[in-house]
Amino acid sequence: MSEESGASGHASATLHPGGEPGKHAHSAIPYVVVWIALLFFTVLTYLTGKQHLGHWALFIALAIACTKSALVALIFMHLKESSGMTRLVFVTSLVFVGLLLFFTVGDVATRFTPATPAGAPFGTERSQPEGLLEHEMPE
Amino acid sequence: MGIPEGIIGHHFSSLARQNEAMRLGMWLFLATEILLFAGLFTGYAVYRFEFPLAFADGSRHLNLAAGTVNTVVLITSSFTVALAIHFARTDRPRAAAVCLVLTILMALAFLGIKAIEYTEHFHERALPGKFYAFKEVPIPGAAMFYSLYFLMTGLHGLHVVIGMSVLTWILWRTLQGRYSSRYYTGLELGGLYWHLVDLIWIFLYPLLYLI
Numbered sequence: 001m002s003e004e005s006g007a008s009g010h011a012s013a014t015l016h017p018g019g020e021p022g023k024h025a026h027s028a029i030p031y032v033v034v035w036i037a038l039l040f041f042t043v044l045t046y047l048t049g050k051q052h053l054g055h056w057a058l059f060i061a062l063a064i065a066c067t068k069s070a071l072v073a074l075i076f077m078h079l080k081e082s083s084g085m086t087r088l089v090f091v092t093s094l095v096f097v098g099l100l101l102f103f104t105v106g107d108v109a110t111r112f113t114p115a116t117p118a119g120a121p122f123g124t125e126r127s128q129p130e131g132l133l134e135h136e137m138p139e
Numbered sequence: 140m141g142i143p144e145g146i147i148g149h150h151f152s153s154l155a156r157q158n159e160a161m162r163l164g165m166w167l168f169l170a171t172e173i174l175l176f177a178g179l180f181t182g183y184a185v186y187r188f189e190f191p192l193a194f195a196d197g198s199r200h201l202n203l204a205a206g207t208v209n210t211v212v213l214i215t216s217s218f219t220v221a222l223a224i225h226f227a228r229t230d231r232p233r234a235a236a237v238c239l240v241l242t243i244l245m246a247l248a249f250l251g252i253k254a255i256e257y258t259e260h261f262h263e264r265a266l267p268g269k270f271y272a273f274k275e276v277p278i279p280g281a282a283m284f285y286s287l288y289f290l291m292t293g294l295h296g297l298h299v300v301i302g303m304s305v306l307t308w309i310l311w312r313t314l315q316g317r318y319s320s321r322y323y324t325g326l327e328l329g330g331l332y333w334h335l336v337d338l339i340w341i342f343l344y345p346l347l348y349l350i
Contacts, residue, residue, distance in 0.1 A: 021281060028225045035218040038247025042210050042344075050203075052195075061345035068341045075333045076221045078327075086166045093170035097177040105184045 034075045041068045146322055155179035158324045165328045170334050172298075174337050179294065183287050183346065190280025197276050197284035198350035200265065205256050209249050211339065217337040220306070220310035220330040227318040227326050235318065235326070237312040242333065244304040253296055260285070288347055295339055302333045 017114040045064045054059065079087055151157035189195045189288035222236035260266065263271035267289045309329040311320065317325045 016176060026225060026229055028222060031218060031221045034221075035214065038214045038218075039211065042207070042214060045345050045349065046207055050346055057350070061349060062243060062342075066344045069316055071340050072217060072334055072338055072341070076217055077331055082162065084161055085159075089163065089166040089170050093173045097180075100177055100181050101184060107189060108185050108188050118287050126202075 030075050034071050035069055039070055140295070145171045145218050154322070158178045161324050168262055169331060172335055177292075179291050180346075182215030182344070183291065184215065186280065186283045187285060187350075192281060193276065194280050195350045196278065197265075197281050197288070198348060200273070200275055201288070201348050202256050202259060203230060205249050205252050205349050209252050210344045212245050212249050212252070213337045213340050216242045217334050219245070220259055220333045223313075224330050227313065228320050228324040230250075230320050232313055232316055232318060236310060236313045237315060239306055243303055243306055243310065246299055246306070248349070249299055250296065250303075253292065260289075288292065291343055291347065295336070295343060298339070303327075304337045305329045 041064050045061060048060050048064070049057065051057075073090065079090060147154050147157055151160065168178055219238045219242045223235045223242065226232070226235035226238060234274065263273050265276075265285050267286035269320070270280060271285055273281065273285070309326050312325065
């Protein structure tokens with residue numbers, strides 16, 4: 001990796017000890033835009049979350065949360081202008097989070113009684129008895 | 140004013156390389172933090188799948204207003220940290236210091252609101268594990284929801300305390316004039332940690348408060 005491609009955009013700004021450091025080279029406007037966008041998505045999460053949209057609720061909440069984190073990671077955390085190496089580290093951690101969640105939830109979600117070993121905490125019978133479904137839910 | 144003395148380690152050929160190494164190291168650390176929280180999120184997913192009703196009911200007994208205000212507080216504190224880095228790298232250390240002070244104040248506000256919530260839970264005896272005796276949600280799985288709630292918000296709260304301490308130290312260094320357009324990597328890395336604290340909360344908020 002060459003010095004030029006290895007160093008990120010703002011690292012190269014620190015490289016010139018001679019010239020006027022870029023007072024105008026870097027703008028704060030993206031941060032303001034992202035902040036407003038994050039506030040907007042927070043309101044959106046709040047409003048959609050309060051509707052209790054059944055099966056869609058979790059999907060919508062996670063989609064909004066992922067959008068918000070993408071904004072934070074790319075703009076606030078400078079991944080947009082970072083080197084490929086730092087991006088790779090971040091993406092790799094996300095891949096392993098995905099693997100962990102996918103196989104664990106996949107296991108729990110696909111269990112059925114005859115396949116469940118004796119004494120297993122899940123999948124032997126309904127943990128949430130039918131009667132409880134009438135339990136009053138506050139709104 | 141050149142690059143401050145003693146900034147570049149003798150084993151780095153240039154400041155750019157050192158900055159890149161520091162940044163990479165910080166991201167590796169953040170990756171381990173993400174995986175640490177991923178364990179709790181996986182536990183949450185399993186138990187929410189098993190006890191959907193208890194999780195929904197437990198969630199609706201949390202203080203939604205406090206959670207929402209805290210979300211706005213953390214997002215805004217993330218914004219002020221991003222601004223602090225921006226001001227340092229455009230040679231305005233005083234503005235950077237003001238932004239860091241605002242961030243630390245918002246971190247304190249977050250912890251204060253969380254403390255009020257925890258106090259409510261203690262009075263209602265909505266406590267984790269075998270200490271659970273919350274009369275309003277007397278169904279199986281509710282104790283598990285509150286255990287996960289305390290574990291996740293507790294670990295996150297610990298990160299807020301650590302992040303706040305790191306930012307206080309960085310504020311001190313900013314006031315000493317250590318960060319400028321020539322060198323601001325230390326400030327940037329402290330900021331990265333704070334943004335991670337915000338990232339985790341972005342997921343905790345809908346998963347705990349808005350089921």
